[in-house]
Amino acid sequence: MRQEVTRGHKGWALDQVVLNNEMTKYTKDDITSPPPEGVFVHGLFLDGAGWDRRNSRLVEPPPKVLFTPLPVIRIFAENTPPVSDGKVYECPIYKKPRRTDLTYIASVNLRHGAVNEEKWVMRGVALLCDIK
Numbered sequence: 001m002r003q004e005v006t007r008g009h010k011g012w013a014l015d016q017v018v019l020n021n022e023m024t025k026y027t028k029d030d031i032t033s034p035p036p037e038g039v040f041v042h043g044l045f046l047d048g049a050g051w052d053r054r055n056s057r058l059v060e061p062p063p064k065v066l067f068t069p070l071p072v073i074r075i076f077a078e079n080t081p082p083v084s085d086g087k088v089y090e091c092p093i094y095k096k097p098r099r100t101d102l103t104y105i106a107s108v109n110l111r112h113g114a115v116n117e118e119k120w121v122m123r124g125v126a127l128l129c130d131i132k
Contacts, residue, residue, distance in 0.1 A: 012079050021108040022074045023056045031072060038076025044093065046070055048125040058089060058112040058120060067131045073108060089117040093127040105129070 028042040046068040050061040053071065061068060088109045095103040108127065112120060 017077050017079055019106070020076055020078050022076070023070075023110070024072045024074055025053060025056065026072045028072060035074055035076070038074055041073045041075055042071075044070045044073065044127045044129060045131050046125070047097070047128050047131075048123045049120060055113075056111060057087075058110050058125065067128065070127065075108070086116075087111055087113070089120045089125065091120070091125060091127055093129070095129050097128055097131060099126060 024040075031040055031042075034040065046058075047066070048061070049068070050059045050065070051057075051068050051070055052059045089112050090107045091110045092099075092107050093105040095105060
């Protein structure tokens with residue numbers, strides 16, 4: 001995706017293009033057309049935390065709920081790295097619940113309301129493509 005975006009923007013260098021993401025409040029059924037740039041990703045499950053749809057951020061998971069479905073994520077490329085306010089957790093995405101380097105896909109930035117991101121790191125919060 002980085003190469004495609006770099007080709008589409010004159011003057012962008014591939015080594016300076018970074019992937020960024022935006023959490024939407026949409027479900028799969030709400031999306032009727034592709035984004036102007038980037039891709040929509042759906043079907044991910046949050047393991048180890050809950051998701052506050054109103055404020056679009058990580059929260060404590062409800063009791064006895066192991067996996068929380070996430071809304072659609074828009075992933076896109078930018079020429080400059082995103083500026084972080086410190087309330088962002090770099091959440092890994094895995095194919096399966098068994099987390100190994102073979103099932104690792106990428107990371108996305110998720111907002112949180114905790115004092116620091118170590119809370120979510122210590123919990124092992126991750127996104128999963130398949131929960132079976």
